[in-house]
Amino acid sequence: MKVCITASGPQMSDPSDPRFGRCSYFVFLDLATKSVEAVANPNLEAAGGAGIRSAELVASREVAAVITGHVGPNAFRTLEAAGIPVFIGARGTVNEAAAAYEEGRLQKAEAPDSGSKSGMRP
Amino acid sequence: MIIAVASGKGGTGKTTIAVNLALVSGKAMLLDCDVEEPNAHLFLKPRISSKEEVAVPVPFVDTARCTGCGQCAKVCSYNAIAVVPSPGKKASVLVFPHLCHACGACSLLCPAGAIREEPRRIGEIEEGVCGDLGFAHGRLGIGEVLSPFLIRRLKERISSSVLTIIDAPPGTSCPVVAAIRGVDVCVLVTEPTPFGLHDLTLAVDVVRQMRIPFGVVINRAGLGDDAVEAYCRNERIPILARIPFDREIAARYSAGQVLVEGPGPMRDLFFQLYQNVCRVKDEADRCVER
Numbered sequence: 001m002k003v004c005i006t007a008s009g010p011q012m013s014d015p016s017d018p019r020f021g022r023c024s025y026f027v028f029l030d031l032a033t034k035s036v037e038a039v040a041n042p043n044l045e046a047a048g049g050a051g052i053r054s055a056e057l058v059a060s061r062e063v064a065a066v067i068t069g070h071v072g073p074n075a076f077r078t079l080e081a082a083g084i085p086v087f088i089g090a091r092g093t094v095n096e097a098a099a100a101y102e103e104g105r106l107q108k109a110e111a112p113d114s115g116s117k118s119g120m121r122p
Numbered sequence: 123m124i125i126a127v128a129s130g131k132g133g134t135g136k137t138t139i140a141v142n143l144a145l146v147s148g149k150a151m152l153l154d155c156d157v158e159e160p161n162a163h164l165f166l167k168p169r170i171s172s173k174e175e176v177a178v179p180v181p182f183v184d185t186a187r188c189t190g191c192g193q194c195a196k197v198c199s200y201n202a203i204a205v206v207p208s209p210g211k212k213a214s215v216l217v218f219p220h221l222c223h224a225c226g227a228c229s230l231l232c233p234a235g236a237i238r239e240e241p242r243r244i245g246e247i248e249e250g251v252c253g254d255l256g257f258a259h260g261r262l263g264i265g266e267v268l269s270p271f272l273i274r275r276l277k278e279r280i281s282s283s284v285l286t287i288i289d290a291p292p293g294t295s296c297p298v299v300a301a302i303r304g305v306d307v308c309v310l311v312t313e314p315t316p317f318g319l320h321d322l323t324l325a326v327d328v329v330r331q332m333r334i335p336f337g338v339v340i341n342r343a344g345l346g347d348d349a350v351e352a353y354c355r356n357e358r359i360p361i362l363a364r365i366p367f368d369r370e371i372a373a374r375y376s377a378g379q380v381l382v383e384g385p386g387p388m389r390d391l392f393f394q395l396y397q398n399v400c401r402v403k404d405e406a407d408r409c410v411e412r
Contacts, residue, residue, distance in 0.1 A: 059207060060207070082209075
């Protein structure tokens with residue numbers, strides 16, 4: 001089973017990124033084999049719709065869950081349509097965020113928990 | 123002739139200049155293109171006689187025809203459409219109408235012909251008269267962002283036989299470009315302060331790139347410093363008028379009054395401004411002929 005963790009760098013030891021649409025990297029982790037693939041986020045500089053495009057990118061890779069800090073309304077709607085649950089409240093490194101998810105310590109988002117454009121704040 | 127009154131900085135006095143310029147020029151049409159917060163009507167108090175609802179075409183996907191190919195999302199420059207694989211379906215197409223800029227690419231390029239466009243209201247245009255003056259302004263709906271669309275619709279009221287004065291929005295972004303595109307002369311209003319100068323230079327870059335003949339009006343002259351005067355001298359930009367920094371002008375503005383009612387120095391000043399604007403246009407016309 002593959003999950004996607006939003007990250008500020010490409011390594012498992014890099015800090016996780018609390019933003020979804022405008023995170024620096026998407027780290028795709030296969031929980032069974034522990035294989036890792038990191039994809040630099042091409043939507044960092046989008047004027048608008050970063051969450052939508054990022055959700056499309058993640059949805060094209062057959063992931064079972066998204067693990068991030070917060071999720072905005074457009075990203076949430078897009079991921080929901082793709083049938084991908086979002087787990088919010090991730091903290092620490094990518095490794096720690098993945099562990100928290102596996103141990104059931106992250107909360108499944110039932111609704112967006114941040115507003116549009118909140119990923120643009122410094 | 124079409125004259126646009128613009129500025130880099132907000133609050134420099136665009137509306138004051140546009141309204142009083144229109145009043146001294148006799149029979150004219152004033153278009154308040156600052157559709158996010160139109161205020162010229164507060165001074166002109168026009169009698170509004172008609173109202174037009176303005177809508178933009180946004181995509182609507184016929185799921186029966188849609189093949190889920192994703193072409194619509196790919197061609198959308200504004201990220202307003204998402205196509206994602208969906209459990210139990212070929213794909214889900216999501217439209218985000220508030221991000222849509224109504225460019226029409228998705229419906230034009232959908233290979234299955236599954237996208238039709240439906241109107242979505244973004245604002246309204248009100249039209250009326252104020253004495254000899256024709257008047258129209260746009261009012262963008264709350265939360266809407268497509269001011270250029272509304273501004274272009276408003277500018278369809280321009281007639282080549284009537285002098286038109288456009289009160290442009292502040293800044294240098296898309297709404298300003300939409301408001302000043304195609305005008306004969308642009309009047310850039312500034313104030314003699316460091317902020318005024320900084321934002322004036324940005325506005326000058328815009329009108330130069332758009333090849334619009336222009337000049338500067340210094341409002342609140344006497345305040346601040348001489349840097350705007352020096353800049354205009356160095357750049358060979360004509361100063362079309364200087365409106366003094368004066369308590370009486372501020373008091374009239376605050377009371378929603380115009381400055382050129384009845385004869386007096388303000389009327390002369392604005393009439394001189396109008397003549398200077400005409401001179402800028404004449405010179406530009408001569409340059410084109412040469």
